[in-house]
Amino acid sequence: MYLTILFLPLVGSLISGLGGRWLGCWGSGLYSTLCVFFSFLMSLVAFYEVGLCGVSYHITLGTWLESGILKVNWGFLFDSITVVMLIVITSVSSLVHLYSIKYMETDPHKPRFMAYLEIFTFFMLLLVTADNLIQMFLGWEGVGLASYLLINFWFTRLPANQSAIKALVINRIGDFGLTLGILATFWTFQSTDYSVIFAMAPLLDSFSFFFMGSDWHGITLISLFLFIGAIGKSAQLGLHTWLPDAMEGPTPVSALIHAATMVTAGVFLMIRCSLLLEFSPAILCILLVLGSLTAFFAGMTGIFQNDLKKVIAYSTCSQLGYMIFSCGLSCYEVSLFHLTNHAFFKALLFLSAGSVIHAVSNEQDMRRMGSLVSFLPITYSLMLIGSLSLAGFPFLTGFYSKDFILELTQILNYKNLNFFYISLSFWLGSVSVFFTSFYSFRLIYLTFLNNSNLTRPLIISVHESPALMLLPLTILALGSLFFGYLSKDLFIGLGTDFWKGSILVLPVNNFFVEAEWLLIISKWLPFILTIIGVFIASIINITSLYKYFVYQIYGLNSFLAFLVNKKWFIDVLYNRFLIFPLLNFGYNTTFKALDRGFIEFSGPLGASMFIPNWSKIISRFQSGLLTHYVFFLIIGVCFLFLILIYKNLMFNTNLNILSIFFILIFYI
């Protein structure tokens, strides 16, 4: 049964992809949805058995690679982290499948779409169930590939091609780090199996690499490389630029990539490697700082975006920052809890956005929507649930994980982390709570509540989505409402034994309990900031201040708003100072100067030019004049004698003088 969870999506993908011609539009949709749905049902059973009953499965199918001491098995490990991820992936994926049956109804390539979605799910499942780093890497790369295929689904569109290439290439940068991490792991532990690595991590704490004349702490280096992989995949600051551009794919793809599968892989890797990260305080600090910076940056950028999907994309980026920095605080279970909750409300938000976009004939600009509440009441209420949950409104799902992460940052007596970094992450995290609620409600207002900016033909054609699209939305909304409350005690309750051995927090890093005894005012702080965000968004949008803000803040007058709307010009900076120089270097230096220049010139082209030239020059010696012939004759005889005389001296210092003499003669 456990392997069926994994291989049902693969089978579904192959059949709906290769046999889509015979299954047809509805057939492939239903078939693939059913495959994932049964996989979901079985992962519920797995969750019950592994998570609640406390068994743990470790299945080995056979040997994959065996060379010397390297042995990689096809192994599948089902522990607590895996089953939680299984639930997240299969549930969101099956709802997305169900949603796309109707959403992609008119698309001529629907079997292909379904096959890609399904293979995406399969690779993600392979990623989370792997019992060694190399098999995990297979899933990791497979997810990247599937994201390329999905973002590029409408392959005739140029932006889709560009975004897909961008997503793939930027992910590849992170993958390179991950590869180095795997190699370093093998160098250190002589194995890539999780069981070996995590068992040996405390013992090899003093292992260090000798590189570039200095010692590098082995586990810190490994964790750093693994984290570079996570930066790429989870779109942390620095390699985040692919995520907003990945919006070029169809909306269900965005929901799948952003909510449940792809971006969570990096966080999953961090959580999985908790037993490794715990032994390197420096990496925890990097996680903390980079995660909080990402949360802040993406939250701030989300405020001034005008594209419906990009706002939600930046909120994903921001929430991933929360997950990463909660890993940095050694609260991996909270991170996974937030990941789970986030999957529900983010999938809800994306699919509702898809519903809105579907209703207004593929218009994505929020400034050209408005008043949709009277046309799409169900979508409005679902999206409101999603937004409230995202903003951390009390007693919704987001509240239980996000506010808890913020409370964790307020504990000031972490031994392993610098006080400065803790307070930095606290402030950045808190401010991004404000940003989160602000842009969520800005989205709600601009899309649903403000005066309509739709054109008349569009207004006539606005319609509520069909039931087949609203059904998955409703299920996700129920998840966003209740999941946090229901699973809080299971995931992050005090003394919960749900995680068993799958997550390790060193006792010296564990300040989990302290969060329960914070001052009441600090516990209220995130909520107050949320309310302020909602309040400001409402004031700006309801009153006539809106128009003032349109001209004063959204307009070009405010440089800051312009800067934020352009995503802090990070893309421009990358393009101008990294990508164009690299491309120029590639074309001018390596291609033109080296490949076609130096190597060609010293190789085939040079030889083919050199030989005729010099043969022409040498044949010019035969001038036809008898005296010249005599001259060369005698010179030649002289040289013959010289060689005979110096024969014994050829290999000492005289050689140089002689050879210079010869070369000079040659040039004459």
Added chain:
Amino acid sequence: MINFFNYMNISVVLFLISVLGIFLNQRNILVMLMSLEMMFLSVSFNLIFLSMYLDDIIGQIFSLLILTVAASESSIGLAILVIYYRIRNTITVELMNLMKG
């Protein structure tokens, strides 16, 4: 007593003079032919001297053969020269540049 170095010097200097005669001569092909004859002369002189010195007859036999060869060579050379003159009406060396590489 015969001085070894004197005799060797004479033949070598004679040879070098004839080489220079070919080498430095830019104009007259007759001078080149004469230098060639002188070269033969110096070589046969050397052979005769060494046959005397080593008390061996083979050097003298060789010198006789060389004399024959030199005579035939010069006659053939002069014949070529006459034919050349008949065609070109000149024997100036500088103008012998019809065959270029």
